[in-house]
Amino acid sequence: MWFKNMLLGVVVLFSVVGCSEQKIDSKPTINIWHWMTDRDPVFQALAKKYETLTGVKINFELYAPSDAYTQKIRAAAQGINLPDVFGILGEKRDFASFVKAGHILDLTSYMEANNSNWKNSFFPKALAVNEFGPQNSYGINPGIFGVPIDIMTIQMVYNKKLLAQLGLSPNRPPKTLPEFLDIGSKIKAAGMQGLVSGWGEVWMIDCLASNYAFNIMGKDKVMATIKGEVPYTDPDWIKVFTIFKQMKDSGVLAQGLVTMINKSAEQLFANEKAVFAFNGSWCVNVYKGMNSNLEYGAMLPPEASDKFPMAIWGGAGSSFMVNARSKNKEEAVKFLIWLTDQDQQAYLAAQTNNLPANKNSLSKIPEVLAQFARGMDYATHPNVWGVSEFSLVIEAFDRGIQSIIIGEKTPEQAANDVQKIKERELAKKRTN
Amino acid sequence: MKIKDTLENYVFVLPAVAIFSIFYVIPFIWVFQLGLFEWDGISFTKVFVGLGNFKEIFLQDVNWWRAMWNASYITLIALTFQNILAFMLAWACDREIKMKNFYRVIFFIPPVLSEVVVGMAWRFIINDIDGANIINRTLIGMGLTNFAHNWLSDPKTALTTVAIVHCWKGFGWGFLIFLAGLQTIPRELYEAARVDGASAWQSFRKITLPLMIPVMVLVAILTVLGTMQVFVLIVSLVGGEFAGHTSVPVLRILASMRGSSRFGYACAQGITFGMILIIISFIQYRFSKKGQ
Numbered sequence: 001m002w003f004k005n006m007l008l009g010v011v012v013l014f015s016v017v018g019c020s021e022q023k024i025d026s027k028p029t030i031n032i033w034h035w036m037t038d039r040d041p042v043f044q045a046l047a048k049k050y051e052t053l054t055g056v057k058i059n060f061e062l063y064a065p066s067d068a069y070t071q072k073i074r075a076a077a078q079g080i081n082l083p084d085v086f087g088i089l090g091e092k093r094d095f096a097s098f099v100k101a102g103h104i105l106d107l108t109s110y111m112e113a114n115n116s117n118w119k120n121s122f123f124p125k126a127l128a129v130n131e132f133g134p135q136n137s138y139g140i141n142p143g144i145f146g147v148p149i150d151i152m153t154i155q156m157v158y159n160k161k162l163l164a165q166l167g168l169s170p171n172r173p174p175k176t177l178p179e180f181l182d183i184g185s186k187i188k189a190a191g192m193q194g195l196v197s198g199w200g201e202v203w204m205i206d207c208l209a210s211n212y213a214f215n216i217m218g219k220d221k222v223m224a225t226i227k228g229e230v231p232y233t234d235p236d237w238i239k240v241f242t243i244f245k246q247m248k249d250s251g252v253l254a255q256g257l258v259t260m261i262n263k264s265a266e267q268l269f270a271n272e273k274a275v276f277a278f279n280g281s282w283c284v285n286v287y288k289g290m291n292s293n294l295e296y297g298a299m300l301p302p303e304a305s306d307k308f309p310m311a312i313w314g315g316a317g318s319s320f321m322v323n324a325r326s327k328n329k330e331e332a333v334k335f336l337i338w339l340t341d342q343d344q345q346a347y348l349a350a351q352t353n354n355l356p357a358n359k360n361s362l363s364k365i366p367e368v369l370a371q372f373a374r375g376m377d378y379a380t381h382p383n384v385w386g387v388s389e390f391s392l393v394i395e396a397f398d399r400g401i402q403s404i405i406i407g408e409k410t411p412e413q414a415a416n417d418v419q420k421i422k423e424r425e426l427a428k429k430r431t432n
Numbered sequence: 433m434k435i436k437d438t439l440e441n442y443v444f445v446l447p448a449v450a451i452f453s454i455f456y457v458i459p460f461i462w463v464f465q466l467g468l469f470e471w472d473g474i475s476f477t478k479v480f481v482g483l484g485n486f487k488e489i490f491l492q493d494v495n496w497w498r499a500m501w502n503a504s505y506i507t508l509i510a511l512t513f514q515n516i517l518a519f520m521l522a523w524a525c526d527r528e529i530k531m532k533n534f535y536r537v538i539f540f541i542p543p544v545l546s547e548v549v550v551g552m553a554w555r556f557i558i559n560d561i562d563g564a565n566i567i568n569r570t571l572i573g574m575g576l577t578n579f580a581h582n583w584l585s586d587p588k589t590a591l592t593t594v595a596i597v598h599c600w601k602g603f604g605w606g607f608l609i610f611l612a613g614l615q616t617i618p619r620e621l622y623e624a625a626r627v628d629g630a631s632a633w634q635s636f637r638k639i640t641l642p643l644m645i646p647v648m649v650l651v652a653i654l655t656v657l658g659t660m661q662v663f664v665l666i667v668s669l670v671g672g673e674f675a676g677h678t679s680v681p682v683l684r685i686l687a688s689m690r691g692s693s694r695f696g697y698a699c700a701q702g703i704t705f706g707m708i709l710i711i712i713s714f715i716q717y718r719f720s721k722k723g724q
Contacts (some may be wrong), residue, residue: 015602067690070690074473074474077474078473090693093472097474097475098474101476193561200671200674201672251545254580255586257672258583258675259585259670259671259672259674260561264561267562268561391694392692395687399673399676402674402675406586408587
């Protein structure tokens, strides 16, 4: 009897407590999903700082690696369950799909408010990646739909010590392709590994091939090829494919490059087992964590031609978008304005060794990061071209290069295969 | 009364039927429906293409059929090498050998390990560039320098290497099922055969093998269904499709979803793959029935 009374009392107590009026928090919580493992601690610190200043709670949630993050965002989009702020990893056409589906807030009015203060604080190339221009091929009304939080360039890096061991000047990396290929024989003789990169992940092959395409034939011809006006069997494209054969034959490429993931490539370069790497400016923070004594420098890919300048991929590294259906849109935008302000960008750059998107925050960065920053002068990106190549063509292109490197196809065969797919996709587009 | 009994029975199976319908039947129908559309997975609008996606798979998608071929190759190695090994080890453990309980535990460890862990561990063991290169060093140490090789980065050996690692990981399941099957064979049959003067080989051929046929069929079906769907091991061992040399159907489906943003096409690939597996399993089952 005593026990039953006790139990009843506990149940009543919990009911009363549970039904009592809850104190309603007047300030919203902004939920932000991201994939940047190395930046999470800094984001959390900035979130706390913002909450102290404004009372608005910022909840950063990390979902890594980037593949898993991409799937999570897509699933959330399908369930109309996106967080207040998120990022989109992928091509411009995916970005366009999100905009068309009404998932992303048009930030143009915010960017242009107060004499375009916010807009003018960014590097133009960083903002361009998040912008849809007039008469873009995606059918999106012109506007700015994303906020860059850092910039990046993808270049080559070289190990100064290993270069010296090969009898070369550690401060004069190869500037031309013949010089680069010549180093290959020295690398082979010394039993070292040459260029490492995540070419098992194919998009990095696409990146370097694109760089050489711009260098050999210029931007206009590359764009004409994407539009279907120039075939991939054009002699200039054969030259692009041939570069990879030349690199493979010279011995300048590391063994097993075609099955290498970027993390392994980063480890090899950081552990001084490779002379060169092809990687993005995010690698500065990565290498610092793996080997703080690493002596290396950044360089543009060695030029194959002096007809057109070398172009590298660069622009916005990571960007955040605001959920157009979010109930906390205004607060989310306010937070992003604060996050991309000079002080916060300088803090982010100092803590994570990534290049700031705010051009006023480039004060004190490590020399190697400054070398990456100087590459912005040569930067372009598929997301700013206004046209996209068919994804099946890109796949065939990258696979073709992989086949050339492993000695299965000649450059001409790879070009023919790509052109066949291109013609098929163009025919499909005309039918639809 | 009969109606009442029937209704009662249906009530008991209803929860299971509901769960099966919600998580299997309805998604299957939905995926088939999506396969009839061109959809990027993000937009709210889909373009109806009818059987266009399926037509593309059967008539144009060379990469898909190469992936099917690669998966079939890995499955063939699993059906032969892996299952023969599993059967032999199960047969050995069924007999009175020393430490058989220890072996039973050891042989079941690989299947319970995560595929990612297995792939990364074996990549470290095999790879000469970013790994410990143990296999090659052992071969060189034994004087077999000519056999040292870039097992994972040579297109001629990458797929076979993946298949062997898959066999290492997968044989434990077959071992367990074979062992359970062997233990159901009445010992009296072996004793009677011994009394009649049958040799060990004759006992194996006339008693063990025929009585194990249903178990072998089960293991074969499970091997085909499991091995054809391999992809995690490939990603962790080789990094990806390796210019098509380690392409498998699931990776092609993922490439359609993620790389090409063609969800509708990916659904069509999934349906096609599922139907192929069902047909193969049905053929195996009918074949085994005829054999019995």
